Amino acid sequence: MSRPSMPGLPPDEDFAQIIFQGKLSRVEVAKGVGCGKSALNQNPALRKRLKALEEGLRERGVLPSLTEKAKAQAGQPGEYDHKAARRALDAKRIHCWNKKILN
Template sequence: MASGQQKAQQNLEAFEVWQATQTNDDFKQIIFKGQLNRGEIAKAIGCGKSALTQNPALKEALKSLEDRLRDKGVLPPLTKSAKKDTDKPKEYDNTRNRQLLDAKRVSTLEAENIELKAKVKELEGKLERFGELNETLSEMGFMPR
């Protein structure tokens, strides 16, 4: 069983062999959201996607490959905000899940509210009709006991 460092080195070597065997057209086939598809690269070199982010040497090799491909015009150029935020981790929003649940609950309640308003309108119509009928019967003297 290989140690973590040995596995990291093997993954880096596999990546270097893989990138050397690829053409620009091959790279174009695996572009996803302006960068190379990490899942496809991981499959090709036989490692997990996490190795591409957790192995510093592999991460740097992938970044330099993407930079070279951008210089050649294979990959689209980075936007200003992407350049600025390349190494910053995304901020975790602990309220996001609650917001999604609240939005779902609000839409359910709004639908229920619309249904109940329609039901109230229907029942008010029936009440008005039966009120008139009751009034007519009492005027005629046919009041039920």
Template sequence: MANGQQKAQQNLEAFEVWKATQTDDDLKQIVFRGQLNRIEVAKGIGCGKSALNQNPALKNALKELENELRDRGVLPDLTDFAKENADNPNVYDNSANRKLLDSKRLSSLEAENIELKAKIKELEKRLERFGELSETLSEIGLMPR
């Protein structure tokens, strides 16, 4: 069984063989969002997609291939934003889902609060009206004390 370094070297060699067998038309078929589709590249090499990110030599070889393809016009040029942030991956915001749930809950609670305030005003008006009626009946003497 091969250790990690040997497996990394095997993956790099498999990438070089795969790269040599691909034409520009073949590579155009697996372009996704301005770069080569990592899943398709991994399938072609016969390794996992994670190897493309975790193996530095393989990662650099793939980056060099993409740069060559950009120079030849197979891949579109990188935008200025992509060039500036090439080495800065997006930070995962694990609180985004919680914020969304909190926002929905807040919205429903505010709606319920408005409904309850309206109901309270209606009941206060009724109570005021019945209070006056009770007072009038009491003065007339029709109500038992």
């Protein structure tokens, strides 16, 4: 893999280590930049630079290319899942039960 086109950035191999679900891990990027994860989502300048970085990594083959569905949904809010909180509580409850049973 080659060095990124933007000066001052780590080599592509370092970015390959923090790929999560087809894009750079926001937690790891925030650690590397020295800001909070929320800043990556809320700051338009950071969001724009991160998007440009990911597009460059996709062009160089470090990140996988976007699917047609992902391209169509880019920039649109996700669908609200009214059952997500309930599933999270159920998962915690099951985890606690398993912990009690196994101990």
